[in-house]
Amino acid sequence: MTPAIPTTEVPILKNLPGLAYLPYHHIRKLRSGTYGHVHLMKSTHNPENLMALKIIPLRKGVKNVRDEYYINQKLMSNEFIIKVFGMSNQSGNCYLTLEYADGGDLLDIMPGKKPAPPELGHHFFKQLLAGIKYMHSQGVVHRDLKPDNLLVFKERATLKIADFGNARHFRYDGNEVWFAEKKYGTRMYMAPEAYTHIRYRGPPIDVFACGLVLVVVLTRINLWERAEKNDPNYMKWVAGGSPDGENWSSLDPKVVELIRRMLLKCPYFRHTIDDIEKSEWMQMERDQKKLWSQIEEMKDKVREKAKKKEEKAEEVLE
Incomplete structure (x- = not known):
């Protein structure tokens, strides 16, 4: 059984909801919100297997978390809806496992205060x-x-x-x-x-x-x-x-x-x-060549930003 943990600390976890019985290692916190925190996790058996772990204190209401899970699950067959893999409640916290979006959120793709092209x-x-x-x-x-x-x-x-x-x-x-x-x-x-x-x-x-x-x-x-x-x-x-x-x-x-x-x-x-x-x-018809040029530029910026976050996370661990 996955141990209950504070939302500010995520050790190596086993048997995460909806995933195979394999240990996952905490990489870094991705985001925080009113209802909890989202962390990036990596499989210790397959480093390329990444997923997002959302940890919600149960004081926010078990029914609310359950509703969130079932609504998300109902919709996730659509290609523009995030996938949720599983849910579990462990003394004090609720865990949702979700697919990891490697580009971050919509503002992460726009550096500084610049708008999107x-x-x-x-x-x-x-x-x-x-x-x-x-x-x-x-x-x-x-x-x-x-x-x-x-x-x-x-x-x-x-x-x-x-x-x-x-x-x-x-x-x-x-x-x-x-x-x-x-x-x-x-x-x-x-x-x-x-x-x-x-x-x-x-x-x-x-x-x-x-x-x-x-x-x-x-x-x-x-x-x-x-x-x-x-x-x-x-x-x-x-x-x-x-x-x-x-x-x-x-x-x-x-x-x-x-x-x-x-x-x-x-x-x-x-x-x-x-x-x-x-x-x-x-x-309106868009210039596809220009669009893909902008997509490649976005990818480069996201990679650079992710690299800096990883380096910062490693410094914290040291």
């Missing part, structure tokens, strides 16, 4: 949209879409949606369920109806978050702290204003129009996934 941004956004479309077709909303939860596999230049801790079913027996929670996911990516409506639909809040993700990818701008009337930047946007900065002013007018439609205050008029797919910007 247009072709690369378009490439990853199409994949995000395909993943969300599949998720919604299965009656699930993510409710915490943000760059941190969008992971990249560098060799295949593939984006996968991760972290289903806030995901919920919005359709039961063909009937749509509305939500009433006033706090879900991450405040910066929450839709305005969560602040103003007694109840609200699930799919439009994912669309709203996708619009904000697209802005961050193409400009590295966070439009506001939260989409409600006390935020001056949000009210400026609602009044038709635009954010400052060269990155925004240099955007293609077609993508600006798409972003405006995705970030409409009223969810009834906001673009749907089908509307986004049919938009001029999404239908």
Whole structure:
């Protein structure tokens, strides 16, 4: 049986949930969040066999972790959804084993404060949209879409949606369920109806978050702290204003129009996934040679960043 361990310490573990009975060695912490920590693990029998171990304190609620696992498992047949291999509870912690995304999250592929090149941004956004479309077709909303939860596999230049801790079913027996929670996911990516409506639909809040993700990818701008009337930047946007900065002013007018439609205050008029797919910007043909050049450049930067992290981890061990 896997021993219970603090979320800040991960020794060599055996019999990890969903994996063969082989020891895995801790490499480094990948990320930390509200609900726990994610660590990179390597098989001691096959060093090329890497996986991510998510450790969640059970005080966060066994039901919440179980829901996250089963929703993720239900969706993972889609190529743009992260795979989860297993789950186990051991005195004090819950362990989820997941496939390891070697490119990090969506912001890791962009060095410093530079935005993604247009072709690369378009490439990853199409994949995000395909993943969300599949998720919604299965009656699930993510409710915490943000760059941190969008992971990249560098060799295949593939984006996968991760972290289903806030995901919920919005359709039961063909009937749509509305939500009433006033706090879900991450405040910066929450839709305005969560602040103003007694109840609200699930799919439009994912669309709203996708619009904000697209802005961050193409400009590295966070439009506001939260989409409600006390935020001056949000009210400026609602009044038709635009954010400052060269990155925004240099955007293609077609993508600006798409972003405006995705970030409409009223969810009834906001673009749907089908509307986004049919938009001029999404239908644009991209220079494939330029795209693959940008992908190769991204791979080089990710490798360089990973090497520095490994060297830092080794220094800590010494």
